[in-house]
Amino acid sequence: MSVVIRPIEAKDKEQWLNLWTGPLGYIEFYKSLDKITPEISETTFARFLDPKEPVYALVAVDPHTDKIIGFANYLTHRNTWTINDALYLNDLFVSETSRLHGVGRKLIEAVYDEADRLKCEKCYWSTQFENHRAQLLYTKVGVKSGFLLYRRPNKFE
Numbered sequence: 001m002s003v004v005i006r007p008i009e010a011k012d013k014e015q016w017l018n019l020w021t022g023p024l025g026y027i028e029f030y031k032s033l034d035k036i037t038p039e040i041s042e043t044t045f046a047r048f049l050d051p052k053e054p055v056y057a058l059v060a061v062d063p064h065t066d067k068i069i070g071f072a073n074y075l076t077h078r079n080t081w082t083i084n085d086a087l088y089l090n091d092l093f094v095s096e097t098s099r100l101h102g103v104g105r106k107l108i109e110a111v112y113d114e115a116d117r118l119k120c121e122k123c124y125w126s127t128q129f130e131n132h133r134a135q136l137l138y139t140k141v142g143v144k145s146g147f148l149l150y151r152r153p154n155k156f157e
């Protein structure tokens with residue numbers, strides 16, 4: 001499947017929001033529509049476009065329809081083990097009808113290119129134990145870190 005991966009732009013807002021909090025979108029996949037208020041979505045999108053914010057997004061575009069069919073949202077942060085920042089891939093999503101055509105793989109490869117561009121030695125992400133579908137892709141493009149992720153109880157994930 002031919003797909004174009006490019007940085008998100010202001011004109012993408014409606015389509016990104018639809019894949020983010022719309023029906024069959026990413027936040028619904030995580031059963032978290034009650035947690036993501038419109039204000040959070042607005043702020044997150046605004047940060048993608050703000051060069052002062054270390055928050056970024058790539059979109060996958062179907063060149064035949066010009067529709068956005070997936071996204072990768074990521075951020076960079078300081079790391080005590082390296083001089084340069086680390087890149088955390090926060091969200092990865094491909095719309096249901098476009099899956100299993102290599103779009104997720106292309107988004108991750110583009111995030112690796114971004115890690116190089118932003119001089120991030122470490123590039124990492126997490127997934128749920130039960131997300132076997134995602135792990136089928138991750139074992140092909142990445143390596144398991146061997147770390148478990150913990151968090152403070154009763155706080156926003």
Ligand SMILES: CC(C)(COP(=O)(O)OP(=O)(O)OC[C@H]1O[C@@H](n2cnc3c(N)ncnc32)[C@H](O)[C@@H]1OP(=O)(O)O)[C@@H](O)C(=O)NCCC(=O)NCCS
Nearest residue numbers: 092093094099100101102103104105126127133134136137
């Ligand atoms: C996870 C997700 C991004 C994968 O996107 P995708 O475009 O379907 O993935 P790709 O087609 O690029 O890669 C799939 C790879 O894994 C394998 N794979 C994925 N799902 C598979 C399945 N159900 N059966 C067999 N193989 C599978 C494919 O063989 C392919 O390998 P290849 O590149 O060597 O051919 C997508 O399923 C998704 O958005 N899911 C819902 C949200 C989600 O789980 N996000 C990740 C959160 S951590």
